Amino acid sequence: xxxxxxxxxxxxxxxxxxxxxxxxxxxxxxxxxxxxxxxxxxxxxxxxxxxxxxxxxxxxxxxxxxxxxxxxxxxxxxxxxxxxxxxxxxxxxxxxxxxxxxxxxxxxxxx
Amino acid sequence: xxxxxxxxxxxxxxxxxxxxxxxxxxxxxxxxxxxxxxxxxxxxxxxxxxxxxxxxxxxxxxxxxxxxxxxxxxxxxxxxxxxxxxxxxxxxxxxxxxxxxxxxxxxxxxxxxx
Numbered sequence: 001x002x003x004x005x006x007x008x009x010x011x012x013x014x015x016x017x018x019x020x021x022x023x024x025x026x027x028x029x030x031x032x033x034x035x036x037x038x039x040x041x042x043x044x045x046x047x048x049x050x051x052x053x054x055x056x057x058x059x060x061x062x063x064x065x066x067x068x069x070x071x072x073x074x075x076x077x078x079x080x081x082x083x084x085x086x087x088x089x090x091x092x093x094x095x096x097x098x099x100x101x102x103x104x105x106x107x108x109x110x111x
Numbered sequence: 112x113x114x115x116x117x118x119x120x121x122x123x124x125x126x127x128x129x130x131x132x133x134x135x136x137x138x139x140x141x142x143x144x145x146x147x148x149x150x151x152x153x154x155x156x157x158x159x160x161x162x163x164x165x166x167x168x169x170x171x172x173x174x175x176x177x178x179x180x181x182x183x184x185x186x187x188x189x190x191x192x193x194x195x196x197x198x199x200x201x202x203x204x205x206x207x208x209x210x211x212x213x214x215x216x217x218x219x220x221x222x223x224x225x
Contacts, residue, residue, distance in 0.1 A: 008151075030212065031212065033213070035214075041218075042201060042216035042217060042218055042219055043154065043201070043203075043214075043216050044216070045214060045215075087154065089154075089212070091212040097142070097159060097161055097167070098156060098159065098167075098169055098170065099156050099159070099169070099212070099214075101153045101154040101155070101156075102153060103151070103152070103153045104153045104154075
């Protein structure tokens with residue numbers, strides 16, 4: 001079956017850079033998305049990679065390598081408000097349009 | 112304001128008592144979806160709809176029904192709820208598939224089945 005694996009927890013210092021990885025065993029998808037979810041809140045969209053390479057959106061960047069079945073989210077200049085859970089997700093192409101999310105990574109930013 | 116709304120936000124019910132969670136979006140989105148979120152399991156897709164009268168199963172459809180009679184509404188129906196359906200439920204919508212897959216999520220419905 002399809003699965004997307006992420007580290008369960010990551011801790012980083014305010015002002016630093018952190019990378020959250022997403023590895024998958026699947027194929028036939030349009031691209032890799034990233035979502036942020038604060039405790040008690042709804043997921044919100046961060047970024048999307050349709051093609052291999054790096055996409056940059058302000059302090060956040062996302063990377064995809066289909067040949068390596070791997071992607072990551074890079075957060076720079078970490079702020080306390082970045083403490084949240086982060087999920088990768090794929091939308092499958094072909095005859096059906098299912099979405100599968102990764103297991104999620106809880107990021108704790110410490111002073 | 113562009114948004115996805117869900118009702119109710121919180122619900123405590125008993126085993127076997129049919130319930131419906133409503134979802135509505137005002138963005139004219141084609142794609143709508145229901146997810147459940149459980150600790151350690153992330154978000155799992157229950158059902159999705161690519162347009163009016165077009166629905167399909169996600170990864171965990173057992174025990175749930177959906178309908179899409181209008182573009183804006185996508186209710187989730189639990190005909191006979193059981194305790195293992197206690198979870199946090201999210202409805203989401205997106206403009207179409209095959210693009211950025213930017214989904215807009217509702218605020219969530221926390222369901223407890225006793």
